[in-house]
Amino acid sequence: MPDAAPSDRRVTLPRSRGNKAWIITGAVVAVVAVAGVSAFGIFRHSVNTYIDPWAKKVADAGYTMKTAQVGEVNFSYVEGPDNGTPLVLLHAQLMDWFDYSRVMPELANNYHVFVVDYQGHGETTYPADYVMTANNIGSDLGDFMEQVVRQPAFVSGNSSGGLLTTWLAANRPELVKAIALEDPPLFSSEYPRITHTVGIKAFKSSWAAAQNGFDDDFLMYWLNYNTAFFDKYVFTGSSTVIKYFVSSFRNANPGTPVELKFIPNNTVRLMMRGLEEYDPRFGEAFYDGTWNEGFDHAEALQKITAPTLLIHANFSTTDEGLLNGAMDQADADTAMSLLQNGTYKRVDSEHVVHLEDPDEFVTIINDFFLNGGVGK
Numbered sequence: 550m551p552d553a554a555p556s557d558r559r560v561t562l563p564r565s566r567g568n569k570a571w572i573i574t575g576a577v578v579a580v581v582a583v584a585g586v587s588a589f590g591i592f593r594h595s596v597n598t599y600i601d602p603w604a605k606k607v608a609d610a611g612y613t614m615k616t617a618q619v620g621e622v623n624f625s626y627v628e629g630p631d632n633g634t635p636l637v638l639l640h641a642q643l644m645d646w647f648d649y650s651r652v653m654p655e656l657a658n659n660y661h662v663f664v665v666d667y668q669g670h671g672e673t674t675y676p677a678d679y680v681m682t683a684n685n686i687g688s689d690l691g692d693f694m695e696q697v698v699r700q701p702a703f704v705s706g707n708s709s710g711g712l713l714t715t716w717l718a719a720n721r722p723e724l725v726k727a728i729a730l731e732d733p734p735l736f737s738s739e740y741p742r743i744t745h746t747v748g749i750k751a752f753k754s755s756w757a758a759a760q761n762g763f764d765d766d767f768l769m770y771w772l773n774y775n776t777a778f779f780d781k782y783v784f785t786g787s788s789t790v791i792k793y794f795v796s797s798f799r800n801a802n803p804g805t806p807v808e809l810k811f812i813p814n815n816t817v818r819l820m821m822r823g824l825e826e827y828d829p830r831f832g833e834a835f836y837d838g839t840w841n842e843g844f845d846h847a848e849a850l851q852k853i854t855a856p857t858l859l860i861h862a863n864f865s866t867t868d869e870g871l872l873n874g875a876m877d878q879a880d881a882d883t884a885m886s887l888l889q890n891g892t893y894k895r896v897d898s899e900h901v902v903h904l905e906d907p908d909e910f911v912t913i914i915n916d917f918f919l920n921g922g923v924g925k
Contacts, residue, residue: 619689715850771824807822
């Protein structure tokens, strides 16, 4: 018997401690789980209730949303107070007017600003069979300026908006005083050259959506189709997380453009807004080359008589030999050689300069349009 008691105690004591340990561990896990769920709920609420602070800044600067019926197109645009010469801003492809929000308040101090959602973007509407070409879109934009702006204006366009600015200056010279081309894909977006650029991947997704249908939700289509893009610019596997929060935000804010505060890159975050309203037929026309039909970039540049500022952002070449950027140096040099009255500005910035470095963009624009005296 003396030997049995110690044996029983050795067995019983660890067993008792083990039960307590499991109870304590379970309680800790439960607390952590509850805390995790609570933290996630708080984070989700913060995402769903987020309002970009620049929305208020734009409104406080005196901007208002408007529409104008011009032929078969009902243009959606934002107009600022009349504080000077009209300045028409044309955003990049896949974006909408709000991508200029970081510079709109400052620009309102010296100009009468009009930020236009051109066809395929934002809330601008048009017939279902509208032809997505530079000539068609440019012609309607020209009529918009004639009908709404009503006097010669400064025009600044980024990316595809830069191409349309080029079209306007070449074909409707009476409408423009001077232009700024913010990293436009001159020559590089013409077919077949475009097939040797990184952009062809994005245009292919537009082509696929237009060909195969996308259930009228291009943002979700893009998230499914371009996971590698979000892996690179947000974090690996981010598209799944983003899709969850897109659905959550939409449920909490029906009819409100998606704004996901946790995406650190301004351009990517604001692109989400543009993708919600984007018509993939616009990108499809770049993919198959029809967008530039009848719009030769070299010929257009040669026709421009207005003072022209060419803003050239960063570019590189991938291991596959694809141009990663709007223009390489040869493209920019060729463009400058064709312009009659051109000024070149190289900037250390990514493609959407007015989002990457808004202060520098405003300085560049003011120096050219105002301090340089080109509008006099």
